[in-house]
Amino acid sequence: MSPSDKVDITVVGGGSFGTALAVILGDLGRNVRLWVRREQQAEEINRDHTNGRYLPDRKLPECVHATCDMGEAIEGAPVVLLVVPSKSFRLVARDVGEHLQGDQYLVHATKGIEVETFMRMSQILREETCALKVGVLSGPNLAGELMVGHPAGAVVASRYDEVVRSVQRLFAGGHLRVYGGRDVVGVEIGGAFKNIIAIAAGVSDGLGFGDNARSLLITRGLSEMAELGVSLGGDVFTFGGLAGIGDLMATCASTLSRNHQVGEQLAKGKTIDEVIAALTFVAEGIPTAKAVSNRAKKKGLDLPITTAVHAMLYENMTAGEALTSLMSLPVGDELSALRY
Amino acid sequence: MDQKDKERVLVEVVQRVLDAYGGDPQQVEQAIFDTIYEERKRLETEIDKDLTQKQSRMYDRIHGDALHADPMRQRELLKEIARYFANEVVGHFDTRVYGFATKVAPHGLNLLLNAMSPIKLARTLPNGLSDLDEQLDIIGHTDTVQELAKRGTIVMVPTHSSNLDSILMGYAIYRMGLPPHVYGAGLNLFHNKLIGFFMHNLGAYKVDRRKKAYLYKDVLKTYAGCSIELGYHNLFFPGGTRSRSGGVERRLKLGLLGMGLNAYVHNLLDKKTKPDVFFVPVTINYELVLEAQTLIEDHLKEGGKGRFIIEDDEFSRPKIILDFVKRLFAMDSRIHVVVGHPLDVFGNRVDADGQSLDHRDRPVDRTRYVLRNGEPVFDRQRDEELTRELARAVVKSFHRNTLPKSTHILCASIFQWLQERAGGMDLYRLLRTGGPDESLPIAEAYERVDQTLNALRKLHEDDRVLLDDSLMQLDVPGVVNHALVHLSSYHRRPAVERRGDRLFHVDRNLLLYYRNRLAGHDLERMEANQ
Numbered sequence: 064m065s066p067s068d069k070v071d072i073t074v075v076g077g078g079s080f081g082t083a084l085a086v087i088l089g090d091l092g093r094n095v096r097l098w099v100r101r102e103q104q105a106e107e108i109n110r111d112h113t114n115g116r117y118l119p120d121r122k123l124p125e126c127v128h129a130t131c132d133m134g135e136a137i138e139g140a141p142v143v144l145l146v147v148p149s150k151s152f153r154l155v156a157r158d159v160g161e162h163l164q165g166d167q168y169l170v171h172a173t174k175g176i177e178v179e180t181f182m183r184m185s186q187i188l189r190e191e192t193c194a195l196k197v198g199v200l201s202g203p204n205l206a207g208e209l210m211v212g213h214p215a216g217a218v219v220a221s222r223y224d225e226v227v228r229s230v231q232r233l234f235a236g237g238h239l240r241v242y243g244g245r246d247v248v249g250v251e252i253g254g255a256f257k258n259i260i261a262i263a264a265g266v267s268d269g270l271g272f273g274d275n276a277r278s279l280l281i282t283r284g285l286s287e288m289a290e291l292g293v294s295l296g297g298d299v300f301t302f303g304g305l306a307g308i309g310d311l312m313a314t315c316a317s318t319l320s321r322n323h324q325v326g327e328q329l330a331k332g333k334t335i336d337e338v339i340a341a342l343t344f345v346a347e348g349i350p351t352a353k354a355v356s357n358r359a360k361k362k363g364l365d366l367p368i369t370t371a372v373h374a375m376l377y378e379n380m381t382a383g384e385a386l387t388s389l390m391s392l393p394v395g396d397e398l399s400a401l402r403y
Numbered sequence: 404m405d406q407k408d409k410e411r412v413l414v415e416v417v418q419r420v421l422d423a424y425g426g427d428p429q430q431v432e433q434a435i436f437d438t439i440y441e442e443r444k445r446l447e448t449e450i451d452k453d454l455t456q457k458q459s460r461m462y463d464r465i466h467g468d469a470l471h472a473d474p475m476r477q478r479e480l481l482k483e484i485a486r487y488f489a490n491e492v493v494g495h496f497d498t499r500v501y502g503f504a505t506k507v508a509p510h511g512l513n514l515l516l517n518a519m520s521p522i523k524l525a526r527t528l529p530n531g532l533s534d535l536d537e538q539l540d541i542i543g544h545t546d547t548v549q550e551l552a553k554r555g556t557i558v559m560v561p562t563h564s565s566n567l568d569s570i571l572m573g574y575a576i577y578r579m580g581l582p583p584h585v586y587g588a589g590l591n592l593f594h595n596k597l598i599g600f601f602m603h604n605l606g607a608y609k610v611d612r613r614k615k616a617y618l619y620k621d622v623l624k625t626y627a628g629c630s631i632e633l634g635y636h637n638l639f640f641p642g643g644t645r646s647r648s649g650g651v652e653r654r655l656k657l658g659l660l661g662m663g664l665n666a667y668v669h670n671l672l673d674k675k676t677k678p679d680v681f682f683v684p685v686t687i688n689y690e691l692v693l694e695a696q697t698l699i700e701d702h703l704k705e706g707g708k709g710r711f712i713i714e715d716d717e718f719s720r721p722k723i724i725l726d727f728v729k730r731l732f733a734m735d736s737r738i739h740v741v742v743g744h745p746l747d748v749f750g751n752r753v754d755a756d757g758q759s760l761d762h763r764d765r766p767v768d769r770t771r772y773v774l775r776n777g778e779p780v781f782d783r784q785r786d787e788e789l790t791r792e793l794a795r796a797v798v799k800s801f802h803r804n805t806l807p808k809s810t811h812i813l814c815a816s817i818f819q820w821l822q823e824r825a826g827g828m829d830l831y832r833l834l835r836t837g838g839p840d841e842s843l844p845i846a847e848a849y850e851r852v853d854q855t856l857n858a859l860r861k862l863h864e865d866d867r868v869l870l871d872d873s874l875m876q877l878d879v880p881g882v883v884n885h886a887l888v889h890l891s892s893y894h895r896r897p898a899v900e901r902r903g904d905r906l907f908h909v910d911r912n913l914l915l916y917y918r919n920r921l922a923g924h925d926l927e928r929m930e931a932n933q
Contacts, residue, residue: 160763165771193761195749195772195792224784
């Protein structure tokens with residue numbers, strides 16, 4: 064794709080997931096602009112069609128054109144897809160907002176919550192840009208598997224039908240099946256919250272507890288996810304879908320999951336500072352645990368797994384202590400938080 | 404609206420309403436019979452016998468005809484009913500009255516009250532009628548609205564707590580230097596002939612809320628849309644009816660609100676030179692509400708038994724209105740009309756140049772929201788969502804521009820004390836019994852009012868509520884006293900009353916009513932965090 068070609072979609076963020084999505088779209092023949100932060104990275108993508116740092120083993124399609132210029136990236140793109148870490152999301156969104164027009168659809172695929180404000184990413188998009196037609200793409204989408212072309216599913220949620228249809232059309236025919244939805248809150252909460260449970264599952268696996276324990280964590284985690292999501296206005300059924308249980312299953316079982324890896328390291332006795340120092344990637348579960356834990360305290364929500372993960376991350380609790388605290392909690396009715 | 408516009412509107416309204424039913428013969432047939440059913444039901448309670456006879460004959464004829472008619476004929480019959488409704492609505496809007504209004508409006512409230520009882524009023528008001536002017540404070544973005552009225556069509560959307568709101572808004576619109584606004588007023592407002600006369604002068608047309616047929620509602624909505632399109636400034640209460648609870652509206656009528664967007668897209672398609680429609684959220688803040696007692700009682704009625712139309716309240720008795728206004732003036736009670744930041748039809752703020760702005764004050768090309776492949780288009784699902792964006796922005800503006808009065812502050816403080824003392828007692832039981840304590844020491848009341856005031860100051864810092872400067876200059880006992888004087892002046896039984904060194908809750912329904920004005924501002928949480 065040359066810079067002058069009509070663009071089908073702009074992906075903002077050249078990390079592993081952003082690049083994976085750009086590749087999928089490029090393989091489908093879509094003209095993709097990819098905004099990346101570093102000039103060198105853009106040059107590499109345009110010259111060699113590689114993104115060595117995040118995608119060493121895969122050539123990028125020629126219809127993916129990279130740029131560091133946000134104005135160039137956004138101009139004329141009917142759909143703009145933001146895939147940047149939650150920590151830098153607001154600043155990047157603000158930059159996008161300098162160039163975006165009201166007829167462009169703005170979708171994000173960031174699974175996190177802003178710690179200071181407890182805002183969801185779509186709320187930040189509304190604050191930082193003029194976009195009204197916003198949406199979220201989420202689901203069990205481990206970048207490594209997407210890159211090699213394995214079948215996968217995701218959900219795109221927006222209050223606007225035209226946003227949902229447009230994103231579905233872009234991905235149509237590929238190995239990522241994109242389902243539509245209207246529950247933006249539920250999909251965003253599902254995507255962000257599962258990272259907390261993934262850390263817990265990593266701890267469980269790191270302690271060698273096996274499948275029963277992981278399954279217990281996933282289902283109780285799902286219950287916490289739904290309690291939080293419903294309290295924020297999400298639809299309880301969303302959590303039974305790709306953005307809820309779907310994403311939980313993939314991320315809690317897979318050793319490819321970054322948050323899972325964080326949990327495993329904690330189980331091995333490393334402190335969170337040591338874990339963070341050794342990370343070469345962003346693990347969204349770490350800030351999300353803080354954001355959700357604060358919220359739960361404020362609103363009186365009972366989220367024991369979140370509390371335990373938060374204690375391990377921020378209060379120097381060991382994995383063993385966290386486990387003991389969880390196992391010693393009184394056992395109530397399974398669905399009491401949602402049903403009664 | 405001149406005669407030419409009126410005829411155009413009539414044809415347009417009927418055509419658009421019919422178009423909405425599309426070419427589906429079943430839908431058309433259903434609409435005819437539904438409308439006749441609703442209308443016959445209404446006629447059973449109609450007092451005007453001549454009118455009942457005339458309309459019954461018309462519906463009988465249409466019913467008989469429709470039973471055997473082919474789809475084409477049925478469409479004609481639906482058109483006939485729609486035209487009848489449209490004539491009723493448009494017909495009540497008189498060109499001469501609208502023009503006349505510009506001359507009469509200066510007298511505003513004075514005209515109303517003079518007409519009601521000039522001698523009595525002159526005698527009771529120490530400084531004469533000029534007080535009326537002084538007692539109404541219009542603050543906020545009035546200059547921006549004046550500029551925007553030259554650049555596009557204004558749709559004024561105020562909060563609604565009293566039937567006096569319509570009169571007050573008419574007067575406020577005049578004071579802002581704006582031409583009269585087209586306004587759909589309930590028939591019950593016209594029952595009082597003097598007020599009816601006044602309503603006409605504000606550009607009001609009659610809305611018969613007893614007509615339940617969807618067809619009638621479609622006609623009304625479309626009429627509002629067409630008048631906006633033709634550049635007539637509009638006023639309507641987006642909450643649909645007076646707030647029963649006393650709270651600031653949170654749910655708005657999206658159908659009517661959406662007419663602004665509809666008109667905007669029509670204007671873009673017609674390539675009009677001034678296609679823009681600007682919404683202006685307004686809050687009206689009283690120390691006391693004329694109909695408080697009736698409204699809260701209706702609110703507290705068991706689910707579903709509340710009335711959408713109340714025709715026998717305080718407003719139906721001019722003597723009570725007079726008494727109410729007289730007392731308000733005697734207490735130097737200021738009414739604040741707060742004009743919020745004007746919004747475009749998508750909920751973005753608009754500056755005086757008519758430029759839409761995003762949250763970071765960057766200019767927004769608003770036409771783009773409704774373009775597809777570069778052309779403006781209608782899209783029902785999109786437009787409903789865009790209207791929800793507007794509704795959210797209006798509700799946010801309502802809360803931000805609420806100006807708590809001393810009655811609200813005292814009642815919120817005392818009601819919270821009452822709830823704490825009652826320890827989780829059911830609301831209805833609490834209202835009935837008053838909980839374990841019938842009074843609290845005045846010192847504790849001061850402490851609680853102080854907390855509420857601090858919570859409000861904090862909210863004000865975050866731009867989430869307005870403060871009444873003159874009220875904030877008072878010390879805490881001053882605020883409490885101000886509230887007590889008001890509460891004991893007009894209502895049959897006061898919400899709260901001072902006896903010696905204690906404050907007694909008396910009419911707890913009213914206590915709840917005035918407290919509700921601050922509900923939705925998270926006051927309780929603010930206080931707990933202090």
